[in-house]
Structures are given as structure tokens and as C-alpha cells.
Amino acid sequence: MPSLRRLTQCFLLLTGILCLSACGHPAASSQAAHRTTITFWHGMTADHQAALTQLVNRFNRSQTRYRVVPVSQGNFGTLQQKITVAAKSDTLPTIAQTTYTNVPNYVQGHLVVPLDAYLGKRPFQDVVPVFRQSISYRGKAYAFPFSKSARILFYNRDLLKQQNVALPATWAALHQDGKRLKSQHITALALDQSFLTELNDLTYQAGTPLITRGPRANLNTKQTRAATHVLWDMLQDHTATTAGNAGYGSTQFFAGKTLFYSGSSAAIPVMQASAPKGFHWGTTVEPRYHGRQGTSVSGNDIVLFKSASPAQRRGAAAFLHFLLQKKQTIQWAEKTGYLPLTTSACQDPHYQRYLARHPNARAAVRSLDFGFQDRAFQGYPQYFTAINQSLDRLTTTQTSPEQALPQLQQRVNTILRENRGA
Amino acid sequence: MLNPKPSLKTTLHALAYLAPLLIITVLFTVWPLLSAVRLSLATRSNFYTGRVTAYGWANFGALWHDPDFHRAVQHTLLFTLGVVPASVLLALGVALLLNRLPHCARFFQTLYFLPFVTSTVAVSLVWGWLFQADHGVVNGLIHTNIDWLNDPHYSLLALILLCLWQSLGFNILLFLAGLNHIDDRYLLVAQLNGATAWQRFWHVTWPLLTPTVILITVNALITNFKVFDQVYALFHGSAGPANADLTLTYYLYQKFYIENQTGLAAASGLVLFGLVLLITGLAGTYFHHWTRWLRKDAR
Amino acid sequence: MEVTFQDITLAYPHQAPTLAHFTWTVPDGELTALLGPSGSGKTTLLNLLAGLLTPDHGRLLFDQVDVTHQGMGQRNVGMVFQDYALYPHLTVHDNIAFPLKMAHVKRAEREAQIRQFAALVRVTPFLQKYPRELSGGQQQRVALARALIQRPAVLLLDEPLSNLDAELRVTLRQEIRRIQQATGVTTIFVTHNQTDALQIADTITLLHHGQVQQTGTGHQLYHTPANLTVARFIGSPRLTTLPFAALAPALPDSLAARFASSATLVGIRSEALLATPTPIPLLTTQTMRLTAQDFLGRDIVSHLRWHQQDLISTALPPLAPGEYPLGLAAPGCYFFAANGRCLWTGGTDHAES
Numbered sequence A: 001m002p003s004l005r006r007l008t009q010c011f012l013l014l015t016g017i018l019c020l021s022a023c024g025h026p027a028a029s030s031q032a033a034h035r036t037t038i039t040f041w042h043g044m045t046a047d048h049q050a051a052l053t054q055l056v057n058r059f060n061r062s063q064t065r066y067r068v069v070p071v072s073q074g075n076f077g078t079l080q081q082k083i084t085v086a087a088k089s090d091t092l093p094t095i096a097q098t099t100y101t102n103v104p105n106y107v108q109g110h111l112v113v114p115l116d117a118y119l120g121k122r123p124f125q126d127v128v129p130v131f132r133q134s135i136s137y138r139g140k141a142y143a144f145p146f147s148k149s150a151r152i153l154f155y156n157r158d159l160l161k162q163q164n165v166a167l168p169a170t171w172a173a174l175h176q177d178g179k180r181l182k183s184q185h186i187t188a189l190a191l192d193q194s195f196l197t198e199l200n201d202l203t204y205q206a207g208t209p210l211i212t213r214g215p216r217a218n219l220n221t222k223q224t225r226a227a228t229h230v231l232w233d234m235l236q237d238h239t240a241t242t243a244g245n246a247g248y249g250s251t252q253f254f255a256g257k258t259l260f261y262s263g264s265s266a267a268i269p270v271m272q273a274s275a276p277k278g279f280h281w282g283t284t285v286e287p288r289y290h291g292r293q294g295t296s297v298s299g300n301d302i303v304l305f306k307s308a309s310p311a312q313r314r315g316a317a318a319f320l321h322f323l324l325q326k327k328q329t330i331q332w333a334e335k336t337g338y339l340p341l342t343t344s345a346c347q348d349p350h351y352q353r354y355l356a357r358h359p360n361a362r363a364a365v366r367s368l369d370f371g372f373q374d375r376a377f378q379g380y381p382q383y384f385t386a387i388n389q390s391l392d393r394l395t396t397t398q399t400s401p402e403q404a405l406p407q408l409q410q411r412v413n414t415i416l417r418e419n420r421g422a
Numbered sequence B: 001m002l003n004p005k006p007s008l009k010t011t012l013h014a015l016a017y018l019a020p021l022l023i024i025t026v027l028f029t030v031w032p033l034l035s036a037v038r039l040s041l042a043t044r045s046n047f048y049t050g051r052v053t054a055y056g057w058a059n060f061g062a063l064w065h066d067p068d069f070h071r072a073v074q075h076t077l078l079f080t081l082g083v084v085p086a087s088v089l090l091a092l093g094v095a096l097l098l099n100r101l102p103h104c105a106r107f108f109q110t111l112y113f114l115p116f117v118t119s120t121v122a123v124s125l126v127w128g129w130l131f132q133a134d135h136g137v138v139n140g141l142i143h144t145n146i147d148w149l150n151d152p153h154y155s156l157l158a159l160i161l162l163c164l165w166q167s168l169g170f171n172i173l174l175f176l177a178g179l180n181h182i183d184d185r186y187l188l189v190a191q192l193n194g195a196t197a198w199q200r201f202w203h204v205t206w207p208l209l210t211p212t213v214i215l216i217t218v219n220a221l222i223t224n225f226k227v228f229d230q231v232y233a234l235f236h237g238s239a240g241p242a243n244a245d246l247t248l249t250y251y252l253y254q255k256f257y258i259e260n261q262t263g264l265a266a267a268s269g270l271v272l273f274g275l276v277l278l279i280t281g282l283a284g285t286y287f288h289h290w291t292r293w294l295r296k297d298a299r
Numbered sequence C: 001m002e003v004t005f006q007d008i009t010l011a012y013p014h015q016a017p018t019l020a021h022f023t024w025t026v027p028d029g030e031l032t033a034l035l036g037p038s039g040s041g042k043t044t045l046l047n048l049l050a051g052l053l054t055p056d057h058g059r060l061l062f063d064q065v066d067v068t069h070q071g072m073g074q075r076n077v078g079m080v081f082q083d084y085a086l087y088p089h090l091t092v093h094d095n096i097a098f099p100l101k102m103a104h105v106k107r108a109e110r111e112a113q114i115r116q117f118a119a120l121v122r123v124t125p126f127l128q129k130y131p132r133e134l135s136g137g138q139q140q141r142v143a144l145a146r147a148l149i150q151r152p153a154v155l156l157l158d159e160p161l162s163n164l165d166a167e168l169r170v171t172l173r174q175e176i177r178r179i180q181q182a183t184g185v186t187t188i189f190v191t192h193n194q195t196d197a198l199q200i201a202d203t204i205t206l207l208h209h210g211q212v213q214q215t216g217t218g219h220q221l222y223h224t225p226a227n228l229t230v231a232r233f234i235g236s237p238r239l240t241t242l243p244f245a246a247l248a249p250a251l252p253d254s255l256a257a258r259f260a261s262s263a264t265l266v267g268i269r270s271e272a273l274l275a276t277p278t279p280i281p282l283l284t285t286q287t288m289r290l291t292a293q294d295f296l297g298r299d300i301v302s303h304l305r306w307h308q309q310d311l312i313s314t315a316l317p318p319l320a321p322g323e324y325p326l327g328l329a330a331p332g333c334y335f336f337a338a339n340g341r342c343l344w345t346g347g348t349d350h351a352e353s
């Protein structure tokens, strides 16, 4: 039986290698035993994961007390599910990537601890103001900003020149251009599957955000209806399209018959990699509405779980502190296309030189000046699902804002009421 | 000592043999079911700590009034009705043909079975491509320009087609096994008795195949009642345009993982469980009725 | 209806022909037993008749009509399989009704016939039962009724009794005989059991290696076998054989001389060796050694030794072992040629009859 012999040989060989490697580095393993392990669940893959690993390695080399072990969970969806399951079975990591909008729920579940006690207030002072908005919940810092991006407008350089269109300063101008270009079978604007971010921007620009203090939902106000109509009218007269099942509008944008694509700056690296040959594109900030600028910022944050030991918590704080340092946050931004986390990093000459070399990265950084984030509240995920469903109805069925928004307001009211009680 | 009378000792003995399976069943079926019941009755609770501060029927009440839940039930029923009869009949037809094909039967069998063993993600990717509005193969074949995956009128049909195609191979395999089980001589006798091809099918093959048909139907009903992967993959983590493909299991997933509505999720899970139980029960009764001849104590 | 196989050749794939230039006629309205050892081609013949097989060569005639290439449905052949093949999902009633239902016979007419045939095969009390609930013999009768109700031109019974115990066998043999006589349908009864064939049949055809060895009544086959195969197959205990040369010196001179050149083998039935004296005319009387006796109920099988030959007799009374003068009667004594053909059958010359 030659195969059995082969198997035996392989087994012996493997055992040998294991023994050798186990005996080979007694110093290294005992040193590792001294260190406190900080597990870090994240949802990054490919290039982003590589960039993160680089940072982690540098941190691990930089000191002797802690060791960060990054664990990729594949994507943000599974990461979220893993956290839910781990919370139930007491197997949470030390820290994990998540969105700050989950914080209220985690606080209610007694899952997370505030970072202030371990990180102090000082490191947050340099954080870009718009990111600072989302750190705190009920007066305590829970969410450390990490992989952040802004909504920007991509444009097709050649088509713009060919059609003699200027970059739109306002949503109205964009719509006007769109109407003109329709006869040429050119679509003005490609949107992602949902236009929630754009609607969010519009209502913010109008000075009447969808959710205000309280929290209170303003989904059926005159202003919200008007803002919804800006987008809905464009969809109705086909000057704008949503991506539908394709998910992202970039596909349509790359097909060459679309002038603009409103998307996340986080998409820049992917778009660079997947743009067709000879396709020239640029980025700019989102148009104004009611004369005001306003861009929603999104992305993921990092939370520290209560299950971590004091040493782990201190280690996590050290790691987060490390991430905020200029060198690290700039490298992170340059490698991934996410935004630098601190004001000083944004202004750093090194980073400015980078922006000069990569003009496409500029729009997002510029947007930080007038960026904003949704407020987090108990029931946010339900609200998010509800509003996305309503907008989906607006894009895929014959429903008008006048029909959809009152229902939505009612539904969200219920959600808010139930969560206040909880 | 032959046939010892059942005593405490022998009963314990038997129990010891059954224990592993019993423990597994309790651990992975009964316990979660009880937990789900508890969770569904909790109106005020902390999912993470497991502390429940108030019990009541509110979750079921919420389901009763939730239009999304109604939609999920409606879609699940429509979907199941769309897939199961078609899948069973098609599979039967193909199996009957393959049964007559002595030479390349294995080849075709493998061909039909492939979708079943291919990952749902891959299958959905391919179908996502086939269903494309502009250059999709499906539209090309039937000369339409339907936006299958973005038009709420068609997206459930798209899902039905995908699941139909995916489940066909397995059902064909089961039918072939069932057909193999039927003694050829019954068909020979029927032929000698002057039965035409159709009469042989209707009066001999079909009734003898009833147990298989019921088994396949019940299995297909249960599987399709729980459809989730295909929705998730085909619509990239959404429930289709305007929730047109929101199924019960997807509803459960959404409530649990996305909206943190654990009580509602558990309640909807129990409703699903009840529906499946009902179907299985009905099918069991039907089976009992139509297969009297299988039992010695018939009538 | 008369059935004729005309010069039929049939070979299964990758095999020497099972039937080669086979010719056989089954008389109309009679119960013919097709007797032969296992593997002799009996089932093959039935399958040819039923249309399950088509011959490579030759013709099959039903009353002079060529049906060689007719389908199963057109031939109107009734068949009962060894294990009956009753539809398990139908009651006895529906099993019997099946052929009529297929032919779209009106319900009233159908019910009348079912009653008639159920009564004929005596299964009326079981009409509402399923096949599983019946004994083998009851199932057999149902299968018969189902085959008969379609008024077949020929009824084929393939080893219908081999799954039954001895007692039931006897009863069902008589039943089949009775039913055949009541209906008058041409019936072919296949069996490897000579008792079944002898008991039941008007005529017996003995088949061996795909060849008809002899056709005749049971009496004919037993007393005037056409060849060694027939003589050996029919009769119990089996025919004893010894070289003609060994017996020739003991035979009357005229007889020995007449067959000296042609006969090679002598066959002796067990009842042809008698204790002397006896009124029956004998060919010869020889001193033989009785070595043992087996007592099988009514029969006593005596083992004899004579000139280095083993012989068997069933006509001796209980005797102690020893030497006895025994007589060889002419009936039951056969001479065979080298090719197995029977030359002489104890005075009733077969070759000339």
C-alpha cells in the first residue's frame, strides 16, 4: 500500500517539523506569553487588510507589553453577526470594528465600556470635528473613528469636456444639465442602490435634518418632501438612475454614458483598479442645496468590549492612541483611501503633498469642513431599515414621496416610541 | 434467554444506546426551540444578558400588525407555490425520461445535479448575470426587456426560477431512486393487461410512486419555506426591490441581525415553525391516506 | 387458439442462441405443460409468446396469423408470473378489474364480470383486501382471475406453483385444471416439476437445451420416451442405465442380435425389476445382490448389485440383504442408440409408433 506509506511519511515529517519549530524559538514564545493579547475583529479584506496588518505589526514591534491580533471576519455583515453571537456566548474580542450607530444598542446590552477612562480626553481633541460628533453617546466616548469616508461626486472628465458642462454647484444646476443632456442619451447622475445618503445631505443642507435632537423624526415635513422631490424628480425624468441590484452606481458610471456618480470616497481605490482603460474621471464635493454645503460622513469605528480585562483595555487604548498618531493615520489614509483622522494629519505637509499627487483624494478631505454624521440613538438600525425600504419603494415602484413619507414618519415614530420605552 | 421482558434494566440499556442522539436532539433542537419560545414571549428583555423583565404576547401582536410580516408570509406562500409543484412535476418528467435512457442517463443525472452541489453564492452570481435587464440571457431567450432583479413585479419570479433550477437535480435523483424501486414487472403486466403508455403511468407508475412524490413534496415544501440564502445572494443582502422578495426567514434574519429585534425574530421563527409543522402534518395525513396499501393492516 | 412457433431462432446478447430453429405447436383449447429443467428456455418461450421478446428469425403464428412483430397489447395474451406481480396498491377487486378498466368496459358490465371471475377462482371474500393481506395461494388465484378476465387468446402460467407449499400445490393444481376446463382457454403451464406436469396437463412438451424432446400425454412420455433425456427426466426414482453390452448376454438371443449393432445403452425403470416367480412375462431372470432397502412410506427402494452394475427396484417386498433371483420385465426396459434415440420400449416399439 504505497499511499499508506506516503501518508505515514508525511505524518512523521510534519511531527518532526512541529517538534523542531517548537524547540527552535523558546525565547520568542516565552516572551509572547508575557504580553497581553488584544484581539481585534475587523471586516477588512484585500488591500485594506494588508494596510491594517502593517499598522498592527508596527505597533507590536513598537512595544513589549501588548500584542494586537487582528482577525478578519470577511465583511461587515458577518462581522456584525459574529459580534451578536459572541456577545451571547461570552466570546467577544477585545475590540472590534463596528459603526457608532450600534453603540446605543451595545450600551443597553452592557457590552461596551467608555474609552475615556483609558484614553483620556486629550487624544480626541485633535480628531477632525466631524468625526468627534459620533464618538460620544450619553456623554461618554464609546466609538473610536477608524475607517471613515465622505460622499463625493465623481465625474467623467471627457464627457464633461465634450458636453461643455461645468461642475454643478447646486442640485438644481445638476438637474438642469441633466435635462439638456437627455436628448443625447446621456444620464446626468448615477446613484447607488439607495439614495438615502444624498437625501440625508439635502435635508441637512436645507437646515432640517431627518433626525433631530430627541430623537425626533422629520420625515414628512415640507422640507423633507421637497428634498426628496429633488432626487425623485430626477429619477422620474431619467436624469438620474439608481444602481438597483448592481449595488453601486460605479458600474453604470463606467459604462460611459453618465456624467456624474454620487458615491463614497471609500470607493476610490476600487474605482481606480476597475476603471476601463482610457476612462478619465475626477472627484468633487457634493452640490449645494439652499445655498449650503453639507456632506454626510460614514464608515466604521472601533469599540472596546466590557469583557476585556483591565490589561487588555489598557492595551487597546495604547493601540488606538497609536492609530491616531500622525504617521499612522496618514499612512492609513494613503494606503486605503479612507480619511485621516486628525486635523493635524490633514494639514501635514507630507499629506498635502500626497493630495497634490492624488487629486481624486481631495474632494473627500475638503468635504470634512462641512461634513456631518447622523446622531446615534436607540433603534437606529430599525430606523435605517425602515427609511431604506421606503426609498426603495420610491425607486422601484410607482409610489410618490407624498404617499411614502407619511407612512414612513408614522413607522419611525413607532420605532422611536418603542425604543424610548425600552 | 430469548426475548427478555422489558425491565428497568433493559430499558436503561436501550436508553444508553439512544442517549447520544437524544442528547444531540435535546441540545440542538429542543433547547433552542424552548429558548425561542421564551424569547418570543419576552416583551422587555436584554438579549445579551438574557434577562427578561416582562412577558406577554406583544411580539405576536406586533407580527399580526406588521405589514412587512404579512408580506413575508404572502411571499413565502407564493414562492413555495411557485417552486414546489413545478419542481416536483418537472423533476418527475425528467426522471421518467432519464429512466428510459439507458446510456447517457448518468451523464444527464450529473448535469442536473450540479446546481444542487454548487454554492448558492456562485449560482446566484451566475443568475444575477443571466437576469440582467440589458444583456441578460433570460431576456434574450424570451425576447423581453424585463428588469428581473429591480422590478418588484418580476423579482419574486426571478427567485422562483433560480430555486426551481437549483432544486431540480436533487428531486430528479430522488425520483430516479423511487422509480428504480418499482418492479418492472408491474409495467409488463399492465402492458399485457392492455394498458396504454399513459394508462401505465397513471394507473401503475404514479400510484406506486406516491410515497416518493409525497416525500419529495414535503421535503421541497420545508426547504422552500425556509428559503434565505438564495434571496440574500441574489439581491446582495437585501430582500429584493421594494421588499418584493422578503420571505419569512429573511424577515427573521432582518429582525434579528439587522434591527436587533430579537423578540420579533423569535416570534416570527415560531410562526415559521408552526407553518412547517402544519404542512408536515397535513402531508403526513395525506401520506397515511394514500399509502394504505403499504401497510399490512390496511383500511 | 392454436399457437405455432415456426423455425424460431433467438439469441440473448453475447450468447450462443438459446433457441435455434425451434418449431412447436400448442394445440387449441388444451392445457399444455411445458416441462424442462431450469435454464432450458421455458421462460424465453413464454416471453416470445407474450411479445416481450422478438425472435431473431422465424415466425410466430396465432391461428395461422403471423404475430411475430405485433406488440404486447395487440396479442391478447394473459400471463401469470411466478410471484404473481399483483399491483400492490390496488385491492383484489381493482386488480381483477384492471384489464377491463384499461379497455374502458362500462362499470356495470365490469362489476358483473369481476363477480363472475372472483367466484370462478374463489376469491370473493377477499375482494376488498390488498395483495399484502393474502396468502400465496390466494394471490395466485387473484393473478389467475386478472389474467382470465381479459379473455386471453392464450394463458401463460410461468412456474405458478413453485412458491407454494406442497399441500397448496396439490389444491391449486386441481384448481387450475378446473378453471382451464371451465374457460377452455388455450393454456401453457410452465414447470420444472414433472409431477405438476403429469397431474395437470392434457399434453406435455418436454424441453431441453432449447429443443423439444417430445410432446405427448404423460403416459406416452413415461412409457414410450423418445430419447434418453425424456426417459431420464420423467419418472421417479430416476431411470437406471447400463451398457447394452453388459446386459446383452442375459437377453433373449433374437433381441440381443437385433440391437447388437445399434443399441449402446439400456435403461431400466425401477418397477421393471421383479421378485420371481411372477406371472408377468420376463426378458430374463438373474441372480442379483440386494445391498440395502430404503423405506419411503408406501414405496420400498431396493439397491441392487449385478455384474458391477448398480440397479434400483421399487417392486420388491421387504427382504434381508442377500442374493435373490430377480426378473427383468419387458415394459420399463428401453434400448438407446449412441445419439440417445430410443430404439426399443419393451415391446411397444417406439420408433414405429
Ligand SMILES: Nc1ncnc2c1ncn2[C@@H]1O[C@H](COP(=O)(O)OP(=O)(O)O)[C@@H](O)[C@H]1O
Pocket (backbone or CB within 6 Å): C012, C013, C015, C018, C036, C037, C038, C039, C040, C041, C042, C043, C044, C045
Ligand atoms: N435476459 C437474459 N439475458 C441473457 N441470457 C438469458 C436471459 N434470460 C435467459 N437467459 C439464458 O437463456 C437460457 C434459457 O433461460 P430461461 O428461458 O429463463 O430458462 P427457464 O425458464 O427454462 O429456466 C438460460 O441459459 C439463460 O441463462
Ligand SMILES: [Mg+2]
Pocket (backbone or CB within 6 Å): C042, C043
Ligand atoms: Mg424460468
